[in-house]
Amino acid sequence: YTDSLIEKLCDLVQRAAGATRSGRLAWGQGQVRFAKNRRLLRNGRWRGFGVQTDGPVDHDMPILRATDENGKLLAVIANYACPSTSAHLDDGVCGDWAGCAQQFIEKAHPGTLALITIGCGADVNPSPMGSQKAARAHGQAIAREVNRLLEGNLTPIEPQLTTTLRHIDLPFAKLP
Numbered sequence: 001y002t003d004s005l006i007e008k009l010c011d012l013v014q015r016a017a018g019a020t021r022s023g024r025l026a027w028g029q030g031q032v033r034f035a036k037n038r039r040l041l042r043n044g045r046w047r048g049f050g051v052q053t054d055g056p057v058d059h060d061m062p063i064l065r066a067t068d069e070n071g072k073l074l075a076v077i078a079n080y081a082c083p084s085t086s087a088h089l090d091d092g093v094c095g096d097w098a099g100c101a102q103q104f105i106e107k108a109h110p111g112t113l114a115l116i117t118i119g120c121g122a123d124v125n126p127s128p129m130g131s132q133k134a135a136r137a138h139g140q141a142i143a144r145e146v147n148r149l150l151e152g153n154l155t156p157i158e159p160q161l162t163t164t165l166r167h168i169d170l171p172f173a174k175l176p
Helices: 002-018 096-108 132-151
Strands: 023-031 035-042 045-052 060-068 073-080 113-118 124-126 155-157
Touching (some): 060 132, 073 096, 073 132, 096 113
């Protein structure tokens, strides 16, 4: 299996390298609001999981758009800081909200590859949660915002690479 996998991956990389073409990248940022903080606090102490309405949540959703030289949409990446845990495990096979969002985006833009990434959102859950219906609703929210952003003016990413390296000390804080 390992030898076969290595051979297939090498073939895949060679085919991908041979299929490269010029294009353009642009980015934008929108918001969706189905993530809710899940750390229940009482008197400043953690008391379990639930919905903490005043807890920190990042609702920003940046996207990256890839087009060919003629402006045809090739791919879009969307990132939202919320685990893909809308559906229960016993609710059948489901790609959860991320998989649903990908399907809705690709259906709205035939021939386009959609990729959903999960940002830094370990202390949040989608809300509501517990069903494939919730996963589809969250996926639709992501897809609607992606489509809205794609219809607007995104910020081009110019083909220029600039790097900077600086070392800084980050000492540990004293533990309580």
